[in-house]
Amino acid sequence: MSEITLVVNGEQRALSVAAETTLLELLRAQCNLTGAKLGCDVGDCGACTVIVDGEAVNACLMLAVQADGRNVVTIEGLAGRARLHPLQEAFEACGSLQCGFCGPGMILSAKALLDAAPDPSAAEIRDALAGNLCRCTGYTKLIEAVQAAGETIRAAATGPRRAAGQE
Ligand code: FES
Ligand code: FES
Structure with missing residues (x-):
């Protein structure tokens, strides 16, 4: 067994893990994060x-x-205390998910994209989500949701500057 420390959703964790344990097993079995x-x-x-x-x-x-x-950030770490993350809200508003099994992974891939590229093209979104398979949807609403969330996040980021007359 090895002793490791990591930050999961903002919380420092010290855990004992076997050499063959995957991060997924660690999160689900030892951190009780099943998203x-x-x-x-x-x-x-x-x-x-x-x-x-x-x-x-x-x-x-x-x-x-x-x-x-x-x-490490998992889907459980995305929402704020008072509201969901804009991506979660957009996925819900756009009706982007059906069974939802792919949802946490889709949303986290989209978050990593928006954090790096706040105004991605549809092609960039498709590229970022290419490793996330969905057996239920046609992907179109997933892409719409990422675009909508990007707009929300950009508006929130520029709002205070506008208010302060910096634009
Ligand atoms: S469970 Fe990890 S990529 Fe499918
Ligand atoms: S909504 Fe069912 S797998 Fe994507």
């Missing part, structure tokens, strides 16, 4: 996507020991 899903377990479906140090990663392919000292 990241076990789909294919081989890096094909994206259902297990989480954000590690700002990058969307397949948690089924990352060993828990590789997360030592790193910052």
Whole structure:
């Protein structure tokens, strides 16, 4: 067993893990965070996507020991106290999900994209979500939701500057 420390959704965790434990197993079994899903377990479906140090990663392919000292965000860490994250609100408003199994991974891949590129093109969104498979939807509403969330986030970021006369 190895002792690791990592930050999960803003909270420092010290955990004991076996060498073969994946980050996905760690999150689901030891942190009780079951939003990241076990789909294919081989890096094909994206259902297990989480954000590690700002990058969307397949948690089924990352060993828990590789997360030592790193910052992990799961779907459970996205919403604020009073409201959902704009991506979560947009996915709901656009009717982007059906069974929802792909949702956490889709939303976290989209978050990593919007954090890096706040105004992505539809092609960039498709590219960012290419590793996230959905068996239910036609993807169009997923892309619309990411565009809508991007607009909301940009408006929130520029609002105070506008109010202060800096634009
Ligand atoms: S469960 Fe990780 S990519 Fe499918
Ligand atoms: S909504 Fe069912 S897999 Fe995407």
